[in-house]
Amino acid sequence: MFFHIVLERNMQLHPRHFGRDLRDKLVSKLMKDVEGTCSGRHGFIVAITGIESVGKGLIRDGTGFVTFPVKYQCVVFRPFKGEIVEAVVTMVNKMGFFAEAGPVQIFVSNHLIPDDMEFQSGDVPNYTTSDGSVKIQKESEVRLKIIGTRVDATEIFCIGTIKDDFLGVISDPGANP
Amino acid sequence: MSSIEPFNRLVKLAARAFYDDLPTKGENQTKTGRSDNRGLAVVILDALTRRQWVREEDLAKDLKLHTKQLRRTLRFFEEEKLITRDHRKETAKGAKIYNAAVAATADGQQNGRDGDDKLKLHTHSYCCLDYSQIYDVVRYRLHRMKKKLKDELDSKNTVQEYICPGCNKRYTALDALRLISPYDEYFHCESCNGVLVAESDKLAAQELGDGDDNARRRRQEKLKDMLTKMEEQLKPLMDQLGRVKDLPVPEFGNLQAWELRANAAGRANGDYNANDPSKNSQGLGFGGTPMPYLGETKVEVAFSDEKGDIKSVNPSAPTKVLPPWMIREGMNLTKEQRGEAKSEETKSDLKTALELSDDKKSTVNDDTKNIQDEYVKAYYAALLLRQREKEETSKKEEESPNKEVSTERQVGEKSKRDDFEGDDVEWEDAAPPTGSTSDPIDLNKEAAASDSSDEEDIWEDG
Structure with a gap:
């Protein structure tokens, strides 16, 4: 069965992407990371349909990576008994x-x-x-x-x-x- | 409890159907052949159908079983949800409450365990059939049996299992992805790499064959056979289930509630009077209504006191509540001594007046009495004529011979209720205050002794 739900994920972004298209980079990375994965809880994440919000980034000590909490809408597929x-x-x-x-x-x-x-x-x-x-x-x-x-x-x-x-x-x- | 019989039958059928071979191997292995306990479970369940709440020691004694053995089986039944158990610490007194309850139940077993009066606390266990749950349990069990067979029969919704003949490791179809090998078309055991075989059927598992068509067909037949056999062998049980379906389930409640109720019921049956002297004064007249209430709330003492008060008050009230035994008493007294005293009192006086008169009676003069007699007689006759139908009059005639002695009292009576004929009964009513106030209990006994019932009825009818 398919569901359209909102999930949240902490994205780490390399400093080299910091710039005008930071947000685009963030989204494309999110898609690459998340689509096609499977979690026992929600099922298979089929596609990301939109970004709800991107939180404040947090710069990691030492590496320079920035962590953004991202809320995104996605379609998930979860099989059920009897389906x-x-x-x-x-x-x-x-x-x-x-x-x-x-x-x-x-x-x-x-x-x-x-x-x-x-x-x-x-x-x-x-x-x-x-x-x-x-x-x-x-x-x-x-x-x-x-x-x-x-x-x-x-x-x-x-x-x-x-x-x-x-x-x-x-x-x-x-x-x- | 009339509806309990079909449920008992249900229990018995279920016991024979499902628990016939109990206790199972665990016990039999330890002491093989020493004693054959099979069927014990049936015996215990049958015994329980004849009881309500029962102390387990008593049950053991009745069944001539060892307590441990009984307990083990009961524990099993508890797990099977057939019975409810209750454990509590109690002194000998607590045990007595229970014994009383047992004695009160109609079919209760009298087991004289009153003897041991140790004041130490003992943990006693009680058990009782839980009919509503039994009904559900049996139904569920049948449902599961049927479902399992049916599923197996058309292989529906069953997860295939695989077994490694080499190391006996078991897998389910859910593991299939890990078991496939790239080299051949069989599943391979993860640990020994042996070829797995499908465990073709769980119920008819003789041929662990490779699930070829023959085996499958044979299995199908076996299952079908099993299903039909089950249907026909368990038919009585299912019929009984259907019969019981719409009946109200007998409920005993928990142990405490049951004891209270049983005791109360016992009281209502009259057993109680023998036990409780305070109750005796009530006599039969009050027996009906208050008893059940008393039993449940356990306020007997207070209640009985109250009754006593009512009694004393009654005489002054003009209503017909006057207890019959009082009437008796009054009559006797008056015959002996108080005829004169009463004569003084005229119709206008209420009972209260009569009470007063009792005190005075000794001082009354004969002269006045005679006059009063005359007057009373005339008045009485007039009243009678006016109000009474023929039956009444006839009664009056019967009584008339006595009248010379007792007329005065009748007069007193009449003032209260004109409607009533001049029966002895009536003036008897008036009398009670005089004698009865002193000791009601005696009165009661006298009432019981004499056959006043007929007269009471007449009086009440009027």
Whole structure:
């Protein structure tokens, strides 16, 4: 699920950036530092949408670096149990398959894959129904339901299932290349 | 407590369904074969359904169990939320309160533990079934069982577990990212690098196989089987749950509240009178209303005093509150000595006047008495004719033979309530102040002894 929230961060800026475009430098550094990171508390920070305020800078003794407390608005993504997401399959093996929904890694184990899909090893490992009409392989897009999350301080990992109504392949790279 | 029966049945069913094999291995391992304790839990729960709050030592004695053994099981039940327990330090006196409460409960077990009167403080433990919680616990348990089986059945919402056959280390699917190896398509153990196998099912875990289709199908069947079996074997329990659903849950409250209530109930049943002499004076007439109140608030002494006051005051009041036993008493007295005295008093006098007359009676002259007699008779007859219907008159006729002696009193009576016929009862009412003020308790006894009840009723009806 996506959220638009305000976060705060202390930015350290090198003295060489002090000048007319100090503020721009500060923002671009903030984006570089923060976007794409993950915190267990808020989820993945997808994008910074604006700066709320930049506090007074504090010059560090010895180094000359200046610390600015910056408040910024950002979009975060945090997966929840029970959430339905669409993901791209990244790896298929005998134990199940891995998929990515944006920054989130999701593992779908083989017993959460419908019983009529069988693992086919080979050049392109995949799960296929007996009549061959549905195939899950690398690069397939699947809709899945998250049934468990593991949230660490800097990492979120999910397990999902496609063994439910309206879940499964939504576009097959093999079908229309 | 009429609704307690279905709940007891629920407890019994639950006990047999879930706690049949208790106590479990921990104990049996230590002393194997020496004694087979299985089923003990059921026995204890059954015993508890027949009791309310019970002291654990007493329960142990009743069940011929060792206290320690009983305690262990009770502690288990407490954890299972089936019973509530209460521990308190108490002297022998405290124990007596409890005993009284036990005696008062209808189905309470009489256990004569009154004997040991040590003044030392002992910690006593009490336990009691907690019906409302039992109901919830059982329901929750059933729900969990069903949910687990169902989830397992369609593999829904279950996190797959993996186990390393080499070092028995377990992983869940959440660890999957760390377990994949770049070289093959299996998960590898972090510590020994062995190939992990999926723990295909937790419930029917015979074949730790590689989760091929056959195994999976077999597992499914097993689970389905289990589910149906559970449904049918636990059906009585579920039915009972449904039956109990809309019934009010019997609540005993905590130990103190229960004791108070039980004691109060005992008093209301009449047990109390035997115990408390102060109550005796009240007689049956007051039995109904005040008792429960007394029991709860424990202000019996003050209350009874108050009653006494009321009694003494009553005679002066013209209302019909006059206690029946007083009537009795008055009658007896008057027959012996006081007929004359009363005759003096005319209808106009209230009871207060009668009281005065009592004092004077000895001084009264016979002459005056005769005159009064005549007058009274005439007056009485006139009144009677005017007001009474035939039934009343008939009664009067019955009484008339006595009248020569007692007419005077009747007259006194009439002044108070014209409506009433000239029954003996009426003048009896008037009499009480004379004799009764001295010792009400005696009066009461006399009242009890004589069969005054019929007359009372008539009087009250009027």
